[in-house]
Amino acid sequence: MPVSDLDREDLDILRSVAREAGELAVDYFERSDVRFWDKSKGNPVTEADLAVNNLIQQRLMRARPDYGWLSEETAINNDTRTAKRVWIVDPIDGTRAFMRQEPYWCIGLGVLDQGLPHAAVVRAPILGETYSAVRGGGARLNGKPIKVTDCAQEDGCRIITNEGMLTHPAWPVPWPAVDLVHPKPNATLIRMCWVAAGKADAALTLWRKSDWDLAAGTLVVEEAGGVATTHLGEPYLFNRGEPAQRSLLAAGKALHSLLSARVKGVRLPDPNWTVRPYDQTQTMERQTMGDTATSKQLLHLVIGGELKDVTDVQFEDLSKIDFVGAFASYKEAYDAWKGAAQRTVDSAETRYFILHAHKLLDPETGDHHHV
Numbered sequence: 001m002p003v004s005d006l007d008r009e010d011l012d013i014l015r016s017v018a019r020e021a022g023e024l025a026v027d028y029f030e031r032s033d034v035r036f037w038d039k040s041k042g043n044p045v046t047e048a049d050l051a052v053n054n055l056i057q058q059r060l061m062r063a064r065p066d067y068g069w070l071s072e073e074t075a076i077n078n079d080t081r082t083a084k085r086v087w088i089v090d091p092i093d094g095t096r097a098f099m100r101q102e103p104y105w106c107i108g109l110g111v112l113d114q115g116l117p118h119a120a121v122v123r124a125p126i127l128g129e130t131y132s133a134v135r136g137g138g139a140r141l142n143g144k145p146i147k148v149t150d151c152a153q154e155d156g157c158r159i160i161t162n163e164g165m166l167t168h169p170a171w172p173v174p175w176p177a178v179d180l181v182h183p184k185p186n187a188t189l190i191r192m193c194w195v196a197a198g199k200a201d202a203a204l205t206l207w208r209k210s211d212w213d214l215a216a217g218t219l220v221v222e223e224a225g226g227v228a229t230t231h232l233g234e235p236y237l238f239n240r241g242e243p244a245q246r247s248l249l250a251a252g253k254a255l256h257s258l259l260s261a262r263v264k265g266v267r268l269p270d271p272n273w274t275v276r277p278y279d280q281t282q283t284m285e286r287q288t289m290g291d292t293a294t295s296k297q298l299l300h301l302v303i304g305g306e307l308k309d310v311t312d313v314q315f316e317d318l319s320k321i322d323f324v325g326a327f328a329s330y331k332e333a334y335d336a337w338k339g340a341a342q343r344t345v346d347s348a349e350t351r352y353f354i355l356h357a358h359k360l361l362d363p364e365t366g367d368h369h370h371v
């Protein structure tokens with residue numbers, strides 16, 4: 001289909017802003033005194049993330065003040081959820097790589113139209129790679145057209161994923177010999193772009209990913225002739241109530257079909273089936289989650305560990321369960337769960353859960369206490 005004038009204009013805006021944001025990010029990258037902290041347990045952010053985010057927001061919203069704004073470092077608002085066109089931004093995808101002075105981080109910019117990406121730029125300044133795509137106009141790396149590989153078999157395919165996941169004994173049918181891509185970029189967007197450019201045949205992550213981790217890369221992969229969906233083959237629709245997807249599988253069409261058939265038995269929740277702890281709904285008010293001084297204390301335990309089977313929820317060894325903590329409110333438990341889950345994002349066999357305890361038993365008296 002032909003490229004719309006609006007999409008082409010937005011792509012030009014994204015290219016310009018990506019260059020400027022990349023220069024600012026590199027300035028911070030080359031310093032040794034960049035401050036960082038945890039947004040939630042195990043979920044780091046640096047002052048560079050915020051500075052780059054602010055610059056991008058100023059430039060993009062000045063260019064299109066009627067667009068919505070969806071970013072990792074900015075609170076979500078209702079205007080964004082209802083806007084037809086939305087800027088979607090990850091100011092620094094791969095914050096951990098950035099903090100370790102590794103080159104595998106990038107700036108991801110895109111524009112959504114009714115939940116679908118229409119223009120995108122992914123800039124990895126230290127790698128010297130800038131990927132761009134516009135709906136109907138193809139994908140490019142540093143201005144040159146790119147295309148996914150035509151790999152049509154699992155055996156020997158080059159895949160970006162977690163080695164421990166592939167070798168886990170719980171798979172009903174063992175994985176064939178594949179070529180794991182090394183180094184494995186910390187940034188999901190770089191992984192997707194490497195698939196689009198033929199540097200890898202596939203990228204697989206069996207864990208939830210945020211919309212800003214996926215949107216720009218999805219368009220780059222699609223315009224390079226590939227497919228980017230959940231592991232079940234579900235097409236992405238971005239900017240829903242919870243800006244996240246259950247998983248990632250990106251590859252050429254033939255290989256994508258084979259890999260999806262292999263991993264479709266892995267049960268992962270759709271993030272939009274659950275209620276975010278920050279939202280109030282008609283059926284779940286904050287008072288029921290222990291967030292007010294007058295609420296009765298509730299008990300939420302965050303635990304995790306290695307599963308016997310990636311398609312089930314039985315732990316391999318109960319003595320090795322990781323106890324993250326006990327929390328009085330669901331919001332606190334959710335933050336702790338998210339941090340733990342993100343630390344093990346590439347390990348499909350390691351899962352974390354929130355256990356809501358309804359009853360305590362006192363063995364000494366035999367009494368049951370409801371909580």
